[in-house]
Amino acid sequence: MSKLQLFLQFEGHRRIELIQLDHDSLALELVNAAIRLGLANDSKDVCAFYGDDDCELKLDEPLSKQGVRDRHRVHVHRCRKIKVTLHFNEIVEHMEFPPSATIDRVKKKFVHAIQMKPVDASEHVLQLCGCSDRPEGDTQIGSLASHCSVCLDLVPIKRIEG
Amino acid sequence: MVATATLPDERAFHADIEAGAFQLGVCMGKWRLVETHWPIAYIAVAASCRDGAPQEFCFRFDCSGFPSAAPTAMLWDYECKQALAVARWPNGASRVPAVFRPDWKEGSCLYLPCDRVSIEGHHNWPSEYPSLQWSPTRGIAMYLEEIHSLLNSSDYKGVRGG
Secondary structure (H helix, E strand, O other): OOEEEEEEEEOOEEEEEEEEEEOOOEOHHHHHHHHHOOOOOOOOOOEEEEOOOOEEOOOOOEHHHHOOOOOOEEEEEOOOOEEEEEEEOOEEEEEEEOOOOEHHHHHHHHHHHOOOOHHHHOOEEEEEOOOOOOOOOOOEHHHOOEOOEEEEEEEEOOOOOO | OOOOOOOHHHHHHHHHHHOHHHHHHHHOOOEEEEEEEOOEEEEEEEOOOOOOOOOEEEEEEEOOOOOOOOOEEEEEEOOOOEEOOHHHOEEEOOHHHHHOOOOOHHHOOOOOOOOOOOOOOOOOHHHHOHHHOOOOOOOHHHHHHHHHHHHOOOOEEEEOOO
16 A cells, blocks of 8 residues: 655644655554654544645545646644734734644735745744744744744844854 | 664664655755765755756765764765865855855855854853754754755855856
8 A cells, every 4th residue: 555755743833844645545644643742632623734835634535636746745733723923023914824824824824914025034033923933934834833833033143253 | 775874873863864854855865875884874955947957966975973973075076985165065155155255264165153163152042043053853854954045045046166
């Protein structure tokens, strides 16, 4: 039987896990994999997503029949939407994304909203509010969200000196 | 035939490059493992298209003591099996030449806080660049993400002799 290798992140879990499932596995197996890797197994109403968009999977249907292919990205979370608060200087924006949206996607939408030039945007990164943690661009925001929200600052990238 | 890793740091490195973060980068075309000859790993990192510049740069990583010890990396001419000629080094407006410095340790390492050799003596770097400190849990992908980010930024202008 053919296998699917999938990149999995889930609620509160930054590490990108590479999991292997049977080609005809139900999407529910993603939830079980996340539980084995540390997702609280008392989680109710857990959702699974794939890709970088709003594609929510039906847990009782096979992955292969829902467009999930080998080496796709998947995400497991209790929230269907993550409320993202974004700051840049005095500007504050509130946006919503599926948990599977990446930091790159969030940044792209934010810099567009504040009309920052692309050349300037490439010299800024998103950082978690109140700390120096700068998640990589391909981090899915659900892995950063406690409950259903996350707060991010757009900050300049400093030249290495000293 | 794949050689069997026998040393603890070698085993840890191979586990790291088989894990999700590194493999996602491979899947996204950000980097690829060229060869390992322990404790050396040759990894090519993709760069944005610039006139006269290559599509990727090869780096020679010394991963001794991985992952408790950070790796150290230098630009490498894989075909000629020697350090890359300075004329073929990446260049840029500000952040790129600050990292790819032929005048720093004779070009034997990148001027990055996550580099094992460069961090020595830079007591201010952990507080000034906390997100760029080496992290065993983030693994080699964190070093590669930083290189990839530089080589795909608006700051990157091609090669020195281009």
